[in-house]
Amino acid sequence: MHEFLKTEEFRDHIRAYIKQNIRAHVDGLDEETVRTTPHESKLGYSCPPNPDGADWEAECADKERRVVRSQQVHTCTKSTCLHYNKHGRLVCKRRAPWELSDTEYIDENRNWKPKRTHPYINNYCPAISVSLCCNNDIKLLTNGVDMKHASWYLTDYQTKKQNKNNNVSALMAQSLMYHEQHSDHLESVLDRNRLLLFRCQHALNHEMELSGQQVMAYLMGWGDHICSHRYVSLYWSGLRRSLLATFPGLQSKKFW
Ligand SMILES: [Zn+2]
Structure with a gap:
């Protein structure tokens, strides 16, 4: 990954991948429209658009915009994410507001960011948002320190x-x-x-x-566990006796 990222061609692939899968931007959803668009709390109970429908793509785009408005706009509060850092400043533990970017970005040092025009819209995967209508978070793992942190966090969380x-x-x-x-x-x-x-x-x-x-x-x-194999107890003394009975010549060998 580190070697590949030095080439512009591979970075283009990654940019295309980010654009498709890791978004933090919806056209037309800026700070003003977020303020004026209603929050839909019951969106999670709705069905995803029908892929056989004639307007599937338009319906997906509409669903994405509504889910992002309702589920992905982060609001900092003291009871959820705000805490005091070591300098005594109140900061968001999820590091909002996030950095803006006009386009999907990655460089050869594995720094990356999705397109973002609203500083409080969190990363999301459009396929998950449209299908499940829920809040979600997604990161690009580039075999760097970010990946180590993500693995640590997920293992902690799951176990x-x-x-x-x-x-x-x-x-x-x-x-x-x-x-x-x-x-x-x-x-x-x-x-x-x-x-x-x-x-x-x-x-x-x-x-x-x-x-x-x-x-x-x-x-x-x-x-609390599943074994792929069945285990049986093996009694070494019994095995030894059986081997010696079958191959008496082994009796004289030192390793017994
Ligand atoms: Zn926050």
């Missing part, structure tokens, strides 16, 4: 990793206190320690965020 570890020690301390008062019935140190571990694990699980899919899979007894 619902535990965000905060700072309360773990407090939870453990609480478990230990409870354990000290409620483990006298166990004689054996081993059993008491086992119960302590169980209680600590239980306390952490209790506070952990789980995805809906994961909870549902457990409730339904589907398990």
Whole structure:
């Protein structure tokens, strides 16, 4: 990718790709028309245009404009995206307003931007917008630092990793206190320690965020992983005995 991007011809392909798939602009939708065009909150319940219809392309363009107006215009609020940066300034964590550009752009250093004439219209994929009528975000991955960030973010998001570890020690301390008062019935140190571990694990699980899919899979007894193979236990001593019975000559070999 890095080598290809040095050629104008390949950059032309990328520009065409951006124009087709990564948009942040609709002709005629400027700041004034966004203000005066009504926001359609029920658009998400409508069907996509019929591809066999005579006016399919015009209907798609109309749908795209309405979905963009209703779903892609970003508004910064304190409860959603505004936070204080390290200089004490209130900024949007999604980095709005975004840079304007008269045309689709990419350079050989992998800097790129879609055409954008309204600073608060977020990137979207027209096929997704027209089909699903929902807010969406799309990026071009050019094997650079952006891609690393996107992979990190998506993995975090999909695996619902535990965000905060700072309360773990407090939870453990609480478990230990409870354990000290409620483990006298166990004689054996081993059993008491086992119960302590169980209680600590239980306390952490209790506070952990789980995805809906994961909870549902457990409730339904589907398990939390899928194997492409079946595994069987292989007992080495049995295998050795069987090999030696079949090939007695191996008996004298040192590696046994
Ligand atoms: Zn914002």
